[in-house]
Amino acid sequence: MLISLNLIKKYVELPASATPEDMVARLSACTVEVEDFFQAGKDLENIVVGKVVKLEKHPNADKLRIARVDLGQEYKKTRIQENKEEGSSNLVKIVCGGINLYEGMLTAVAVPGAMVKWHGEGEPVKLEKTKIRGEESEGMICASNEIGLLDRFPAEELEIMDLTALDFKVGEPLAKELGLDDVIIDIDNKSITNRPDLWSHYGIAREVAAIYNLELKPLTLDEKLEIKKSKSKGNDELKVNIKDDNLCPRYLGVMVENVKVKESPLWLKNILHSIGFRPINNIVDITNYVMAEVGQPMHAFDRSKVDNIVVRTANQGEKIVTLDKVERVLAPEMLVIADSKKPIAIAGVMGGQNSQIDNETKTIILESANFEAISIRKTSQRLGLRTDASMRFEKALDYKLAEVAMRRACELISEIVPEAQGIGVIIEDGNDKKEEVEMEVGIRDIQMRIGVELKKEEMVAILKRLGFAVKEKKDNFLIGVPSWRNTGDVSIAEDVIEEIARIYGYDKIKPEFPEIKMKQWVMESERPMFNRLKDILSLGLGMQETLNYAFWPNKVVEDWGMNKEPELIGLANPLSEDQAYLRMSLVPGLLKNISDNSRFFEEFKLYEVGRVFFDRKGKYRVEKHSKERLPEQPYYLAGAVVAGGDKGLFSLAKGVVEELGKEFGLDFVAWSAGRNPFHELVNKIVDKEKRLVIMSGKEKIGWVGEINMTTTDYFGIKNRRVAVFEIDLTTILEIKKKEIKQYRSAPKYPAVERDIAIEVAWKARWENIKKEIEKINSLIKEIVFLSEYDLGKKKSLAFRVKYQASDRTLKDEEIEAVEKEIVRLLGEKFGAKRR
Secondary structure, eight states: OEEEHHHHTTTOOOOTTOOHHHHHHHHHHHTOOEEEEEETTGGGTTEEEEEEEEEEEOTTOTTOEEEEEEOOHHHHHHHHHHHTOTTOOSEEEEEEOOTTOOTTOEEEEEOTTOEEOGGGOSSOEEOOOEEETTEEEOSEEOOGGGTTOTTTSOOOTTOOOOOGGGTOOTTSBHHHHTTOOOEEEEEOGGGGTTOGGGSSHHHHHHHHHHHHTOOOOOOOOOTTOEEEETTSTTOOSOOEEESOTTTOSEEEEEEEBSOOOOOOOHHHHHHHHHTTOOOOOHHHHHHHHHHHHHSOOOEEEEGGGOSOEEEEEOOTTOEEEBTTSOEEEOOTTSEEEEOSSSEEEETTTEEBGGGOOOTTOOOEEEEEEEOOHHHHHHHHHHHTOOOHHHHHHTTOOOTTHHHHHHHHHHHHHHHHOTTOBOTTEEEEEEOOOOOOOEEEEEHHHHHHHHTSOOOHHHHHHHHHHTTOEEEEETTEEEEEOOGGGTTTTSOSHHHHHHHHHHHHOGGGSOOOOOOOOOOOOOOOTHHHHHHHHHIIIIIISOOEEOOOOSEEOHHHHHHTTGGGOTTOEEOSSOSSGGGSEEOSOSHHHHHHHHHHHTTTOSSEEEEEEEEOOEEEEEEEESSTTOSOEEEEOOEEEEEEEEESSOSSHHHHHHHHHHHHHHHHOOEEEEOOTTOOOSOHHHHHHEEEEEEEEEEETTEEEEEEEEEOHHHHHHTTOOSOEEEEEEEEHHHHHHHHGGGSOOOOOOOSSOOEEEEEEEEEETTOOHHHHHHHHHTTOTTEEEEEEEEEEEOSSEEEEEEEEEEOOSSSOOOHHHHHHHHHHHHHHHHHHHOOEEO
16 A cells, blocks of 8 residues: 555644654554655656747757747756856757747756656666757756656647646746655555554554654544435435445435536646556546545445435346446345446445446535445455455444545535535435443553553553543553444454554563463373383384374274263264264274275384273363363273284284383283173174283283284275284373382482492392392492302302482492491391302
8 A cells, every 4th residue: 555645744744853764664663564665756856847938940950949948046056057157048948849839838847867768768868968950958848758747647749748737836846846746655455454544544644643742633524514314304315225234334425416527636636646546537536535545435426327325235146347347247145336226336346337427427426335344355355356445345444434534525526626516415324323442451451561661641642642532440541442443453451552562662662581480390190101102112113103083983883883882972063974982992093094004015013092082980070170070081002013914913912012011010811702801892803812801910901912804804904914902001000100200300429339249059049139139228229230150059149239329429438338238138138148
């Protein structure tokens, strides 16, 4: 979006310090993202307004003339200084071929140093004094296409710019006289997506006034206009009827008679050109100017082509040819502006050709309305038609803006089309009321969130500059949100805090790390065991870990008769048939993984650690203080060994469990027919000859077995043999809870190692000797077997003892005392002697 600095200055009197560079930087820091800014009239440097005083025939060219041009007193002074001749004429000699040149004409004159395009073609070149057909020429009388102004001053070939009717001052820079001495600011549209109030010059001016703490001047509106309800008595001028007040809460229309549609005045065309709009005619240009100025799109209809206004949704298959000359097929959910017979505009998007104003138009209907944002966005997307109007309406405009825009447009019509009549009544349908937003925000909360001890007065001043109403209520502010921010943008306390912070200045807030209260980490008892398990399985045994969803498909449950299991949990609202039940075993998921992977690998090993679910009371509460408990959901481990033939898979799977048994002390017992210790699925999928129950002490904590051919066929596992194990890790954890290793910091004090050799009978076993030594003293941290030596009737055992204290460095006397105790005890228990 392009913003004119000259237009901003109409509403805010900027100080000298507010240079374009400074303003762009502060806008970017506080409000919007500025992509770029540039001087609008920069290409017109060294081009001034000149007056043709005298014309002479060129002696050497029939189609050229010599013009004596007055460029004003300032240029005369410059010529005197350059030529050092007091008597230098104030008239400049210029050779020109313009066919419309005449004496007394005001025109655009380029002096040496200007950049021009010869005959409007090619790249701009720098103008120098030169000789043309033997005659000196000190400048160039310009055609509009030679200085980039053809769109503003259309002309025929060889016609130069005629500015006589504009009453410009001789010698003044052309850019200044045309109103092009402006700075254009290019704002990134994405940065104002949530700020419909910023899609206008007045909205940006409001922000500039707040940033610089300046007064915002009010808009010039036609306050005399009376608003009359469309259905009120005595209203015969115009009828407005809203059929769907959800999609159009309010519609305003004004009928203006005796309108003369013509070209807009130069100032209006210039400002529209500068901000990216193409001037069309005075009425359309006024509606576009008002949209750019206050942010409210408007439209004008030719009254002779429209009887009354009906705001309704389109009929199925209804068509309209829009102003871009494209026929569009409408859908029933699209809002249209219609008369009693036909649609005349797509609401909030584009008008129709059948109601557009032209040079023959005498009476117009001006439209200004509120439309529901989502409806406009969907219509625009579906039609592939994105316009300046739809971009604003889809952001949810201020509900008061329709009336402001109407009064502003009528004021401009009175100024630009003074012969217009009948501007006096605004016909309205709908409701101009909307629920006001007021919120209570703690003063201390604002200071803490921003991180600066702002004074109350400063916070109030910032909010009032932005248009918020503020009242104090003890330690809080009662804040009323202005209508232009009551569009979903400011709705919670944090929004208000952000408003204060950005205008105060983020650069003034000292960056500090937030103070966070650290809590002692609560160790998850199962995590060390899981990590150790995965190290053994992945690193030690070369198995691959898988992760599956915690659901069973409806088909598997029914096909395997699991729907009869009393502890099976079905979901009330499953996402799909494949997620109908919570799993009671990890094995079906593993079998699906095996089916998927057997296409690519001949042999492989998989495992999974995850929760299973049973319909019985578990240890987790539904809520923190609730008596109701969630279903039991223990952690299980399941693993599978897969190969292309009978390679002793059952033994391999049992070997994996035995390896885990070294860590957790697991054992096996036979699994007799008819005495299935698990749910029915296990009994159905496992071979009756190759299966065992896994034990931990006296607890049955799992099973290992080879999957039968019926099951592998069902899961689509072709030409593979599969052996599986499944273990209840939660039960193991309860059994082994006391053995779970806890983190302990590294010792601060050094360890001492001493070797001891003893003579002992052959029947004495090392394991028994080691256990007895471990009991002697807490200073003994480790005992390592070194060697065994044959002494004939007896043997020699050598071992190393590591001593260490957590609170001190050990002394030799302490260590020697413990050594004597070791030798004494071994002598009593095993008849040992120290060697």
